[in-house]
Amino acid sequence: MLPTSDLTIKKKPPKPLSPNTTKALLQSLQSYYTSARTRSCLVLSVLLFQFFLLLSVLSSSLRRQPTLPISSSSCSSGTVYVYDLPPMFNSDLINDCDSLNPWNSRCDALSNSGFGRRLRPSWYATDQFAAELIFHRRILHHRCRTSDPSSASAFYIPFYAGLAVGKYLWSSNHTSRDRDFHCEKLLRWVSHQEPYRRSDGWDHFIMLGRITWDFRRSRSGNSDWGSSFLYMPGMSNVTRLLIERNPWDPLDVGVPYPTGIGIRSLDRLHWQAHILSKRRSTLFAFAGATRSTIKNDFRGVLLQQCEAAEGRCRAVDCGGRRCTKSGAAAAVELFLDSEFCLQPRGDSFTRRSMFDCMIAGAVPVFFWRRTAYTQYEWFLPGEGESWSVFIDRREVKNGTGSVREVLEGLGEERVRKMRERVVELLPRLVYAEPEMGLGGVGDAFDVAVEGVLKRFRRRRLQRQEEEGKEEEEAAEEG
Numbered sequence: 001m002l003p004t005s006d007l008t009i010k011k012k013p014p015k016p017l018s019p020n021t022t023k024a025l026l027q028s029l030q031s032y033y034t035s036a037r038t039r040s041c042l043v044l045s046v047l048l049f050q051f052f053l054l055l056s057v058l059s060s061s062l063r064r065q066p067t068l069p070i071s072s073s074s075c076s077s078g079t080v081y082v083y084d085l086p087p088m089f090n091s092d093l094i095n096d097c098d099s100l101n102p103w104n105s106r107c108d109a110l111s112n113s114g115f116g117r118r119l120r121p122s123w124y125a126t127d128q129f130a131a132e133l134i135f136h137r138r139i140l141h142h143r144c145r146t147s148d149p150s151s152a153s154a155f156y157i158p159f160y161a162g163l164a165v166g167k168y169l170w171s172s173n174h175t176s177r178d179r180d181f182h183c184e185k186l187l188r189w190v191s192h193q194e195p196y197r198r199s200d201g202w203d204h205f206i207m208l209g210r211i212t213w214d215f216r217r218s219r220s221g222n223s224d225w226g227s228s229f230l231y232m233p234g235m236s237n238v239t240r241l242l243i244e245r246n247p248w249d250p251l252d253v254g255v256p257y258p259t260g261i262g263i264r265s266l267d268r269l270h271w272q273a274h275i276l277s278k279r280r281s282t283l284f285a286f287a288g289a290t291r292s293t294i295k296n297d298f299r300g301v302l303l304q305q306c307e308a309a310e311g312r313c314r315a316v317d318c319g320g321r322r323c324t325k326s327g328a329a330a331a332v333e334l335f336l337d338s339e340f341c342l343q344p345r346g347d348s349f350t351r352r353s354m355f356d357c358m359i360a361g362a363v364p365v366f367f368w369r370r371t372a373y374t375q376y377e378w379f380l381p382g383e384g385e386s387w388s389v390f391i392d393r394r395e396v397k398n399g400t401g402s403v404r405e406v407l408e409g410l411g412e413e414r415v416r417k418m419r420e421r422v423v424e425l426l427p428r429l430v431y432a433e434p435e436m437g438l439g440g441v442g443d444a445f446d447v448a449v450e451g452v453l454k455r456f457r458r459r460r461l462q463r464q465e466e467e468g469k470e471e472e473e474a475a476e477e478g
């Protein structure tokens with residue numbers, strides 16, 4: 001069950017859903033509204049009208065492209081073999097969760113197969129860097145997994161590189177060699193595997209739970225940031241799934257940050273219906289902290305605009321890691337009550353907050369193209385304007401652009417369409433909690449693996465074609 005965060009709903013959780021989703025949707029919607037205010041005919045009729053409107057949107061969205069339909073029988077794109085790595089590359093790191101960062105234990109954050117501590121049913125204090133665990137568990141249950149490497153078309157390397165490197169990022173006592181240690185060992189191990197030698201690594205892939213820049217140290221100096229994993233020769237042909245990619249490296253594939261919602265299949269419709277029909281009292285919201293060390297910090301400008309918007313904007317201060325610690329619950333609750341959310345860049349270009357925003361049905365507002373448009377192409381359609389707003393940050397900075405005016409000027413109809421699009425996209429932006437996935441439609445994990453399999457298949461076909469041509473040419477010459 002997915003409880004919602006709305007205070008009125010918390011008191012009276014929706015009834016368990018019956019397999020009859022239509023009826024269940026109606027019931028749940030009724031319970032949302034009736035607990036919020038007194039039951040009246042008017043409310044009910046408005047509600048019924050909204051319900052049918054929303055049902056038609058949902059059913060059309062289910063037919064449309066962005067949900068990945070899953071056929072249970074065929075693996076036409078190929079099959080995956082998952083390497084059984086020595087424990088030092090994954091389970092030992094988890095067993096060592098007490099010492100994975102210098103400040104506190106990460107055991108809680110990495111519990112529940114990466115979803116973290118449970119806050120409420122289906123709602124977790126998920127760590128934004130936990131995707132390595134989530135992917136590993138899911139891929140072991142993938143319907144196209146094979147235990148026969150000779151028949152596999154793709155090879156998954158379940159190395160928790162983010163955990164292995166993250167451990168040595170922060171303390172000045174650690175050297176760049178510490179940060180490369182596991183990575184080098186891993187590549188040595190992989191390079192001895194038959195499938196890797198056969199393909200030069202081209203049909204291998206890995207999930208890296210941190211941003212790409214944590215693995216791209218170009219020099220060996222101890223004071224230089226990160227590991228050099230992605231610059232090691234052994235990685236030069238391996239596809240990597242990352243929460244933030246380098247837009248200029250085609251082997252980097254951006255995938256959604258894990259959010260605190262561990263969604264299940266029936267809850268998905270329930271949740272989609274809820275965020276579509278929800279009344280939102282705030283026009284725009286911002287969850288984040290200013291960077292006091294940065295002069296003319298853009299976030300500071302946005303916070304000023306938020307304050308000046310006279311109650312049409314609300315901000316949650318995420319200083320001191322408050323938002324991440326509470327599993328982003330505070331941020332998601334804010335976004336559930338807002339039409340839009342502001343997504344300036346943070347320490348890097350991408351933010352987990354963008355996904356917290358979209359799963360709450362709010363429309364994201366970007367100021368840098370690299371925050372989403374060149375990151376998550378497998379998950380978010382190319383027409384960015386259909387599900388997000390882009391505002392020129394230079395105009396905001398020099399005072400000629402007002403976020404409030406831009407958003408108010410969009411018009412109700414356009415905003416409604418955007419929200420519908422966000423709601424349609426939702427399944428592919430979340431990681432399902434059940435190890436078998438959502439069943440019927442693809443979640444973020446399914447979309448990622450399907451994308452990898454298709455990419456590898458295209459490459460296989462291309463190579464076959466090239467080899468065919470070479471043979472033809474050889475035959476002609478001969």
Ligand SMILES: *[C@@H]1O[C@H](CO)[C@@H](O)[C@H](O)[C@H]1NC(C)=O
Binds near residue numbers: 102171172173
């Ligand atoms: C670094 O090493 C010194 C000396 O061994 C030790 O006192 C200090 O606590 C260490 N610092 C960290 C952050 O581990």
Ligand SMILES: *[C@@H]1O[C@H](CO)[C@@H](O)[C@H](O)[C@H]1NC(C)=O
Binds near residue numbers: 200201236237
């Ligand atoms: C990457 O692929 C190319 C072409 O197949 C090959 O020449 C190169 O050796 C490969 N790199 C590694 C590290 O295997």
Ligand SMILES: *[C@@H]1O[C@H](CO)[C@@H](O)[C@H](O)[C@H]1NC(C)=O
Binds near residue numbers: 395398400
């Ligand atoms: C503000 O920035 C925009 C975009 O760069 C520019 O077109 C405009 O002329 C600037 N206005 C002022 C008053 O600086």
